[in-house]
Amino acid sequence: MEKLLSVGIDVGTSTTQVLFSELSVADTSGHFRVPEAKITDKRVLYRSPVYSTPLLDSSRIDADALRQIVAQEYAHAQIPIGGTDTGAVIITGESARKENAAAVLAGLSGFAGKFVVAAAGPDLESRIAGQGSGAQELSRVQKCAVVNLDIGGGTTNLAFFQSGDFVGCSCYDIGGRLLRFAADERLCAISAAAQITADYLGLRFAIGTIPDRAALEQLAAALAAELDTAAQGKSSALLEKLRTHGSKTFSAARGRDLAFAAANRTLQRGFGDALVSFSGGVADCVWDETLPPLAYGDFGVHLGRAIRGGVLFGRAVRAGETIRATVIGAGSHTTELSGSTVYYSSEELFPLQNIPVYAVPPEQEAELWRGECEGFAQDFADFLRQTDSPCAAAELSGKANPGYRELTLLARALARSLAGEPLIVLLHEDNAKVLGQLMSRVTSAQHLVVLDSIHAGANTYLDIGRPILGGVTLPVVVKTLILGV
Amino acid sequence: MNEHDMRRLADAICEAVMAEISGQHADVDGREIVVDVSSGSKIVTPPVSENAEILSMKKTTPARVAVGRAGARLRTETYLAFRADHAAARDAVLPDVAPDFSERLGLETVVTRCADKNEFLTRPDLGRVFPRESLEKIRALNPEPIDVLVYLADGLSSRAVEANGETILPILLEGLRAAGLRVGQPFFVQYGRVGTMEEIAQTTGAAVTCVLLGERPGLGSAQSMSAYFAYNARPGMPESERTVVSNIYSGGINAAEAGAYLTEALERAWREKKSGVA
Numbered sequence: 001m002e003k004l005l006s007v008g009i010d011v012g013t014s015t016t017q018v019l020f021s022e023l024s025v026a027d028t029s030g031h032f033r034v035p036e037a038k039i040t041d042k043r044v045l046y047r048s049p050v051y052s053t054p055l056l057d058s059s060r061i062d063a064d065a066l067r068q069i070v071a072q073e074y075a076h077a078q079i080p081i082g083g084t085d086t087g088a089v090i091i092t093g094e095s096a097r098k099e100n101a102a103a104v105l106a107g108l109s110g111f112a113g114k115f116v117v118a119a120a121g122p123d124l125e126s127r128i129a130g131q132g133s134g135a136q137e138l139s140r141v142q143k144c145a146v147v148n149l150d151i152g153g154g155t156t157n158l159a160f161f162q163s164g165d166f167v168g169c170s171c172y173d174i175g176g177r178l179l180r181f182a183a184d185e186r187l188c189a190i191s192a193a194a195q196i197t198a199d200y201l202g203l204r205f206a207i208g209t210i211p212d213r214a215a216l217e218q219l220a221a222a223l224a225a226e227l228d229t230a231a232q233g234k235s236s237a238l239l240e241k242l243r244t245h246g247s248k249t250f251s252a253a254r255g256r257d258l259a260f261a262a263a264n265r266t267l268q269r270g271f272g273d274a275l276v277s278f279s280g281g282v283a284d285c286v287w288d289e290t291l292p293p294l295a296y297g298d299f300g301v302h303l304g305r306a307i308r309g310g311v312l313f314g315r316a317v318r319a320g321e322t323i324r325a326t327v328i329g330a331g332s333h334t335t336e337l338s339g340s341t342v343y344y345s346s347e348e349l350f351p352l353q354n355i356p357v358y359a360v361p362p363e364q365e366a367e368l369w370r371g372e373c374e375g376f377a378q379d380f381a382d383f384l385r386q387t388d389s390p391c392a393a394a395e396l397s398g399k400a401n402p403g404y405r406e407l408t409l410l411a412r413a414l415a416r417s418l419a420g421e422p423l424i425v426l427l428h429e430d431n432a433k434v435l436g437q438l439m440s441r442v443t444s445a446q447h448l449v450v451l452d453s454i455h456a457g458a459n460t461y462l463d464i465g466r467p468i469l470g471g472v473t474l475p476v477v478v479k480t481l482i483l484g485v
Numbered sequence: 486m487n488e489h490d491m492r493r494l495a496d497a498i499c500e501a502v503m504a505e506i507s508g509q510h511a512d513v514d515g516r517e518i519v520v521d522v523s524s525g526s527k528i529v530t531p532p533v534s535e536n537a538e539i540l541s542m543k544k545t546t547p548a549r550v551a552v553g554r555a556g557a558r559l560r561t562e563t564y565l566a567f568r569a570d571h572a573a574a575r576d577a578v579l580p581d582v583a584p585d586f587s588e589r590l591g592l593e594t595v596v597t598r599c600a601d602k603n604e605f606l607t608r609p610d611l612g613r614v615f616p617r618e619s620l621e622k623i624r625a626l627n628p629e630p631i632d633v634l635v636y637l638a639d640g641l642s643s644r645a646v647e648a649n650g651e652t653i654l655p656i657l658l659e660g661l662r663a664a665g666l667r668v669g670q671p672f673f674v675q676y677g678r679v680g681t682m683e684e685i686a687q688t689t690g691a692a693v694t695c696v697l698l699g700e701r702p703g704l705g706s707a708q709s710m711s712a713y714f715a716y717n718a719r720p721g722m723p724e725s726e727r728t729v730v731s732n733i734y735s736g737g738i739n740a741a742e743a744g745a746y747l748t749e750a751l752e753r754a755w756r757e758k759k760s761g762v763a
Contacts, residue, residue: 031762032731034738034746143538163541341738341746401735404655430738434656434745441663 001026001040002469005079007087008331009070009108011053014153014177014298015281016066017327018048018073023086023335025469035340037473042332046077050323058189060100061091063107070111081111086465086475088330092125092152122157122171122247124479125326126150130159130166132329133279134320140164145274146317147231150325151282151303153177154191155244158230160271170230171247172239174223176282176300185210185294194299196241197223220299220306228312233271276315278307279325287318335465338474339453343436349422349447350466350474356387357426357478359395359458368396368417371409377417384419391420395456398429407431411438415445422447426454426462451476501555547705547736570704577644577699577707578606581675586647590654592637592673593626595619599676613680620688626670627689633661633751634669634691638677642699645710646673649733649740653697653710656744657751664752679713679727686718693755694718695747700731709734712747716760726761728754 004023010016021044029036054065074081089108091101129150130136139146139161150157154175160168173193180189187207190198198205201222203215222238229236278286285291285304293301307313321328344350360368364376376394384392394414399406414425414435423445425435429452436450449464456462456478465475539551552563559567579602587594596619597612599605605612615623627634635657637650654671661668669691674681679696686694695714702709710733715726728750733743754760 032729034730034732034743143541163538341742343745401739402652402741404652404741407656407741430742432742433749434741437656437660437663437745437748441659 004085004335004468004475005045005083006331006335007079007084007111008327008329008334009087009089009111010327010330011061011066011089011091011104012152012281012326013092013155013175014053014296015323016051016053016069017324018070018077019044019324019327019331020046020077020079020084021328021332023332025337025473027340027469027472029340035469035472037337037340037469039335039337044328044332046073046079047324047327048073048076061104063100063104066104067107070108074111084111086335086477088128088334088477090125090128090326090330092155092157092326121479122155122244123169125155126157126159126169126171127166128329128333129157129279129325130161130169130329131333132321132327133277133325135159135277135279136161136164136166138275138277138317138319142275145271146277146319147271147274148277148279148319148325149227149231149283150280151175151227151278151286151307152280152326153298153300156227156230156280160233160274168233169247170233171244172226172230172242173244174227174242174303175280176285176296176298176303178223178303179205179211179216179299181294181297183297187211193242194219197238200238200241216299216302217306220302221310223303224306224310224312227307228310231271231274231276231312274315275317276312277317277319279319279322281323282307283322286313286316287322334477334479335475336454336477338451338464338476339430339432340472341430341433342452342472342474343433343440343448343450344467344474345422345440345447345449347467347471349449350464352391352422352424352449352462352464354389355424355462355464356383356389356392357395357456357458357460357462358383358392359456362397365396368413369399369406369410371413373413373417376413380417381419389420391422391424393424393426393456393462394418395426396428398427398431398435398452400429402429402431402434407434407438411435412442415439415443418443418445421445422449424448425450426456427452428455454478567704573707574702574704577642577702580643582639582643582647582673586650587673590637590651590673592671593622594673594675595622596675597677597681602676605676609678612676612678613683615681615684620684623672623685624688626672627691630667631669631689631691632666632755633693633695634671634685634689635661635695635697635751636669636671636674636685638674638681638696638698640678640698640711641701642707642709644702644707645699645734646697648708648735649710649743650697652740653733653744653747656741657695657748660745660748661751664748666752666755682713682715682718683720683722686715687720691718692716692758693751693760695751697733706734706736709737710740712743714747714751714754714760716754716758724761728760 002025006021008019024041026040027035028038054062056062130148135146135148143163146161148159156174158170178191178194182188282300285301432450432452463477599611682694700709711731
């Protein structure tokens with residue numbers, strides 16, 4: 001068994017947290033089979049307090065103050081800077097759009113250790129919040145549909161799970177910080193999303209005045225109703241206006257075809273009767289009835305109460321984590337393992353970071369298996385050129401039980417048509433080692449990496465860590481957006 | 486229960502069973518075949534697998550769970566499936582490999598001391614040793630010194646060798662040669678057990694000897710193959726010096742990937758001069 005020390009750093013619109021966890025990796029196959037490495041346990045070692053995200057002004061994060069918070073938490077947890085094996089720094093919610101996000105991540109990268117992902121993107125956040133909250137586990141154990149709503153300061157991230165499978169996500173600019181109040185209850189800030197909603201409802205809120213209580217309640221109730229619509233996997237005219245920049249229309253999850261088919265079936269049926277769990281800061285405002293309206297100087301308590309009074313609450317369950325869901329997701333759920341029979345030409349290649357993924361279309365893959373590569377070669381070369389990256393990964397489905405001849409044809413076709421350094425191939429089925437060996441004998445490229453059991457999909461990036469467990473498997477993080485590191 | 490009731494019950498059961506055999510039950514989702522006896526109790530219940538969630542759980546195991554029941558017994562369909570799988574398992578043990586199997590793979594066939602299948606199954610000791618002419622044939626195939634020798638044997642499932650041999654063998658041979666090893670000429674052993682590697686290694690002088698053979702079929706699969714290999718195999722060697730990689734078939738690790746894995750494992754055994762739990 002091997003242990004990986006993982007760090008999660010969540011810089012949200014309103015709060016910042018640090019968390020350390022330990023992932024146990026072991027070979028679960030027994031002695032008489034091919035190895036099968038799995039993450040066998042995830043244990044949280046240390047949780048920081050919930051800090052307010054330090055801001056320079058309304059649009060920029062105070063990178064120095066943030067670095068100090070993180071340094072202090074490493075010291076409290078007694079973990080040397082750079083001593084982690086894996087993990088993720090995630091800038092979530094509206095913050096991800098803030099102009100200095102890239103600089104903030106660069107400032108934190110000194111803490112990173114060997115392999116820490118700096119990532120953001122509404123779809124990724126939705127998934128990891130749903131995992132960190134316990135909603136996915138609840139869905140797996142109960143074999144039911146669960147929708148997790150991670151309601152933070154700036155955004156609500158929805159993640160849909162069916163029997164433990166992540167089947168979709170969406171993200172809207174609905175959160176506790178839509179309105180902010182001074183100590184004397186006067187409105188001091190109104191977000192663009194709040195303004196859109198107010199206009200839509202015909203309500204008026206003026207900065208510097210104390211808003212009418214009925215108007216606030218009407219705004220909160222309207223947003224709660226929109227969240228109910230969103231939680232059913234549906235949309236509305238107002239929701240479309242509130243959709244977070246970069247979030248796709250209800251996006252069914254990438255990944256296994258089976259899960260995908262299940263997702264589509266579920267979506268046709270609708271998530272109307274799914275259980276609903278809440279995480280994020282506003283979740284505490286949903287559950288805690290005793291909070292005074294301006295406990296956090298913002299709109300969060302209003303929104304929480306409106307949700308509690310709305311139809312959505314009728315299906316509510318407590319999945320476990322609330323305000324810490326995202327940081328737990330970042331620390332414990334971002335890292336996955338490749339298959340346990342893989343190919344790489346050298347350990348020195350890793351970590352590989354920010355590898356763009358080219359998802360090979362099925363008809364092109366069929367051609368490759370027949371040894372034809374013209375269409376693929378052209379498209380892959382174009383893709384690589386556009387990404388501005390020295391290498392890219394070609395993602396194939398592979399075959400459950402491939403024959404020798406067709407594998408030889410595939411290996412030759414890929415060796416002829418892939419470009420970049422190193423060459424990287426990703427497969428869903430268990431074909432990586434054999435394809436890697438066959439390719440290594442026919443390619444002129446210096447280095448080659450072939451991994452399987454990884455489902456990435458179009459518009460994703462990969463980080464691949466150093467091989468572990470005696471070299472049989474590699475930690476991999478699939479992410480949807482990179483901010484310059 | 487009087488005679489009339491008994492007859493009614495027997496007729497009702499026959500009717501339900503016939504309906505099931507003819508596949509009618511499959512047409513209606515979740516339909517229950519209810520036989521009305523005096524108490525009105527259900528005798529034949531459909532498998533609970535109609536439920537999508539239970540179906541997804543069933544997919545995680547080949548075990549025959551959630552199959553429903555007919556009274557206290559298996560449903561006809563379940564029983565027939567069981568009998569069919571059992572027959573397949575027996576069929577995999579009893580017949581020989583297809584006559585053109587060795588030819589298709591370009592392999593010579595050598596036979597152990599077993600005269601026929603029956604002797605092979607009843608005399609495990611004879612399935613490990615060769616008559617002199619077989620050993621001479623093996624030696625003639627491998628006159629030069631070799632580092633690694635890989636060969637096939639029928640073992641307890643001819644079906645397994647037929648299903649996987651064609652894929653795994655070329656991958657292994659090509660991979661081992663590419664690693665710079667001197668690889669022996671493979672062959673097929675009829676009526677062969679794991680222990681054949683002992684005399685074969687002694688005869689050829691191979692440093693690492695690897696046999697690919699059919700596993701004893703279970704009710705789950707008759708196509709599963711195992712690879713056993715040893716460094717310095719010799720008569721009387723302890724079992725602990727053998728390494729085994731099992732479950733090579735479409736439901737375990739596919740033959741191609743297993744071949745790639747074994748290529749590295751054999752190369753390592755040769756380099757480190759050890760195998761098994763040593």
